[in-house]
Amino acid sequence: MKIIFEKTSIEKLKAQAYIFLCYEDKKLFKEELRLIEELLNCKIAGISLEDFEGKEKQTVLVYTDKHRIILSGLGLKEKLTLEKVRKATARGIKKIKSHKIKTVAVEILQDLTLKGVEIEDITRAQTISSLLALYSFDKYYTKKEDQEIHYIREIILFSQYNSLGKYAKEIQEGIRTGTIIGESTNMARDLGNEPSNVMIPAELARRVMALAKLNKFSAQILNKSQIEKLGMRGVLSVAQGSEHQPKFIIMEYKGGKKNDKPYVIVGKGVTFDSGGISIKPSAGMAMMKLDMGGASAVVGIFNAITQLDLKLNVIGLIPCVENMPDGKAFKPGDVIKAYNGLTIEVDNTDAEGRLILADALSYASKYKPAAVIDLATLTGASVIAIGSVASIVMGNDQKLVDEIIKAGDQTYDRVWQLPLWDEYDKMIDSDIADVRNSGVVKQAGTILAGMFLKRFIGDYPWAHLDIAATAMRSSETDYDPKNATGTGVRLVTQYLMNEGKKLKK
Incomplete structure (x- = not known):
């Protein structure tokens, strides 16, 4: 175009x-x-x-x-x-x-x-x-x-009006950046819309490697044995019921100065979520090919920021699995150890996204990041909480959350903040492990998922984006199609553009 x-x-x-x-x-x-x-x-x-x-x-x-x-x-x-x-x-x-x-x-x-x-x-x-x-x-x-x-x-x-001629430079820049962001959003939509028999973890990894060759970022794909050596039992446990082996995708863009702290963007990459042993109802299960909405957004973001030539260092992390029931699948009642050493009691195998994010978010600490943002189609409860009008944001740093809210308002890829108050934390305590992967009470499901992730955050500013309500649609709107929407690409790219402008001042 x-x-x-x-x-x-x-x-x-x-x-x-x-x-x-x-x-x-x-x-x-x-x-x-x-x-x-x-x-x-x-x-x-x-x-x-x-x-x-x-x-x-x-x-x-x-x-x-x-x-x-x-x-x-x-x-x-x-x-x-x-x-x-x-x-x-x-x-x-x-x-x-x-x-x-x-x-x-x-x-x-x-x-x-x-x-x-x-x-x-x-x-x-x-x-x-x-x-x-x-x-x-x-x-x-x-x-x-x-x-x-x-x-x-x-x-x-x-x-x-002829008067716009004097703004030619600004208009040209708006077209250039808009084309990059629009095409990157559509790229994320394409990834999400692929059927799950095509878009398996190995295929997503292959496409990221191909994209890296075309753009100014590097990519590394960790296979199952490498993931085992790192001790990422969250990723491995979710994947063990599938014939498709997990991948851990690392993307690295070096647009800033050598010693500048990187921004880390994490995307949940469940290429199909059956729910595992805690299997989902058949109605609507086909849409669970879109449970990699966070991963596809990260790929779109990287496509955008590299072409925009942002003067930032950015890391992308995508834990990529398929969640299936099988004789080898992980089960309710299992206890697994995450990358940071914390033990997790599995109460529900359909709360798998937070398990793979636990590994990725704790792994992010090694980069000593300026900030970490994760994107995940994490909870159906988010749809009940605020509907499909906006995504949900939570975090441990209000300044970061405010900057994301600002970027959301600029792009209309909007977010609404929910609290991570201490009172919620005890609701995910386990009787036999450090934490359990679902609440002991049937309330505040979206917040409790955020509280779970918070247990695995290192010493860095962090924001969690639950995009379950916005990453997929059952009908089209003015410029969002039915099915995958590419939510998060415009939002996080705008946030990073804003951060880049700050560094120029």
Whole structure:
């Protein structure tokens, strides 16, 4: 996909369709229509707009004698947000993508009334939402008519105001960074959507190695015997019921100074979660191929930060397993020893993600990190707690949590904080080991999972992102598809971009 900024006048654009963003305010709406008529030398007045009034969620395709024009509503100007710009842009793209159009021109919204939002931010947001709206996963269809085909090969961002020409450098940077982040999010979606008979631990490891060769990071894959030597019994126990051996993936990006402390990003990589001996109900189990949402996000993040050339050192850790029932599978009542030496009573084999994260998070201490962030589709309880509107964040360092919340607000890949109060800690005490992997009471399931992870944190700032509610969807939204969403890529990449900017000051 090619996305460019064109400073030339609109009549010289070689586009087959034009997308304009319209306010609901009657005066502004009428002014926009008049301006479109002047710019494109066409008549919209008198053409049916199908009750289009510029309201949020409204989109209409208009045919004039010369042009295809898509109008997408922003709602009232006084209530404008950057997310409404994203959604209006995405709806416009989706409206036209099934038509046989290769080049579409998209209006850059020039509105400097958005607090703290620069033209580069607007351009990045529109670029990302355009790419996310075009996503489809149809590689396994054998009939062409079943595939979701879009013909768009080029998006031209333009402005109806000549004044935007002076912001050309900022607009170009917004397109560059937006393209990288959008494509990296779609990469994470692809990984998550692969069927679990294809995306086994060895296949994910293979794809990471292939990606490392194309980008500026190194990768190391630890096999079962190496994992055994390290004493990562959490990873090994979860994997022992599967015929597919575990992998522990280490990614390393050296964009900062040699002695700069690295940021460590950890992703839960359960390529399929049957629940093990504590087997899940059959309804919805097919979606458990998406239980590697954290791992796919880490891969997408690394694809993004290396191309963005961030001046940071970043480590990626992915414990990768398949959780299956078998005669050799681990069982409720087992006691296992994690990498840091703590013993864990297994109460529920379907609470396996926290076991492999326990090893990875304690292993992260060896890097003496500036901060550690883990992403995991960890608890179904998170869906009950706050629904699929946002991910959940918890941590031991409020400054880090606040920075993640800020990045979430910037990208709309949002998070909501839950507490890790001491009173919750006793709820995961075990009678026979240091800790048990599920609570003794049936409450606060998401928090108790966070409290479990906290037991394995070293001396570093840490934030846990439970993305179980947001990494997969049962139906599409304006720019999120059904199934894998790539949640976490935009959020953590933005956080790291913000950290990189701090170092420049």
